[in-house]
Amino acid sequence: MYFASGALARKMEKLAINNWKKVGLSPSHAYLLIMAIEEPGIQPGTLADELQLSPSTITRLIEKLEEKKLVIRTTEGKLTNVYPTPKGKDLHPQLKSCSAEFNESYTTILGKEESTRLVLNINRITDKL
């Protein structure tokens, strides 16, 4: 099980990295950017929950996107908000189409029904663990 789940994640990672190459972002960066565009001002904590990554990882992802001028961060008090820059927003269509392609790429391999079931199962099990 340990190696099975690891292997699946690594294959997915590879598939995803290839998929997102067109926009020059890693999968995590891409998804984070999508979220910042679709929910401007979203906070690191929320991002961590939704992307199922640790807060520290989220910080690192945001830093990189800031360097690339795709998002900006504003801090008031202890809260931080992440907004897309115009340059970031411009990427939205491409990001969405990449995301759709990625979903398609494994859906066509696994079949629509099976894909949904697998994701559901995996999530259910992750919650249980």
Place this chain on the structure above:
Amino acid sequence: MYFASGALARKMEKLAINNWKKVGLSPSHAYLLIMAIEEPGIQPGTLADELQLSPSTITRLIEKLEEKKLVIRTTEGKLTNVYPTPKGKDLHPQLKSCSAEFNESYTTILGKEESTRLVLNINRITDKL
């Protein structure tokens, strides 16, 4: 899917790390050592296949186990063989019981039947990707 599989793998990793703490090895190191004990002289390439890791990762894992005097490597020509040291062999019972405990820990959470099915499904899907 991307984050789902990643999240599952990370949870598994955490569970496994905890589980293997008793023997002072990371999960990958532990499984590699088990294989070297059960199949003395096993080669890196085989290990890579079975553990579903890249050859370079296998090299790094072996290096660490060598440092800890748990395995030794002999090289003849282009082939390398990995053997457990006596110190490594001594760990076998503990390794096996850790491994059993780990399997139990997620089997009890998920149920026996469901665990087997999930592993099967994941492997099938990984192969397809």
Place this chain on the structure above:
DNA sequence: TAAATTCATTTGTATATGCAAGTAAAATTA
């Protein structure tokens, strides 16, 4: 058999991620 190719492994470097500790603000408590 000399040259080219393939194979098994290792090495250099890079990415993705997290934990534990640190910081600073906000909320709670005394």
Place this chain on the structure above:
DNA sequence: TAATTTTACTTGCATATACAAATGAATTTA
């Protein structure tokens, strides 16, 4: 309201892994 605790995030450091290039041996080809 001063002191404590909690919250939200960031930073330093560590681990797990892979890719691409390097090495050196074995195999195939010409």
